[in-house]
Amino acid sequence: MTPLPRYLTAALALSLMAASAQADSTKNSLITAFSTITSLEDGWEPMEFPKIDRHSRYQLTDDNGEQVVMATTDNSASGLIARVSVEPGDSLILRWRWKVSNVYEQGNARKKEGDDYPARIYVAFEFEPDEAGFFERAKRKTVEVVFGEELPGNALNYIWANRLPVGEIVANPFTDTTMMVAVNSGTANTGEWVTVERDIVADYRKAFDREPPKLVGVAIMSDSDNTGASATAWYGDVSLVKPD
Known part of the structure; x- marks a missing residue:
């Protein structure tokens, strides 16, 4: 048998190491992996918003032999x-990979009419009433009574932005309790799988310039209701791991 060239051997070794690392993170993850489920109801549930009747569609599919959403x-x-329901501690690692077909020409993280992203990871934290003002508490209570569920507090949104530079963090144009973190931006890498770790x-x-409270939810979200645009995104396994 003819031995493989050294560069192919090295590439194969790196590929196997990456696959092993991904398997380990999935195994220890506090979130159910998309690659292991038989239905989107296995560990996940719809996240919908008041007054938005047109919903994005999510389905399991195969991508090069791996099940993704x-x-x-x-x-x-x-x-x-x-x-x-996770106490963050000193460190909490969120890792995922995603791919998008395109970004939005009218997308702009600083403006309400541009607050859409072909892909985002939404991280929700427990509400801290002691950190909120009277009007914020009253508004939340009214919404909870009307819609019958407890609302989360602050949130981090990891976004595939259109123009916001990678690494920049800005307040959501609708609410300063949600901060937008650009982890990808623009057309670079569209159509390609990108791995992100935060x-x-x-x-x-x-x-937010303070310690995080309990983590209460991690979501994937592709939206286009403000821009009226369209896109397709693919999400691989999303893992949430507490370092040893």
């Missing part, structure tokens, strides 16, 4: 959320 958005908005605790400290 394909999201289709067309002037629509909704997500899939995994409910958790320390949620470090990002929360930087975004």
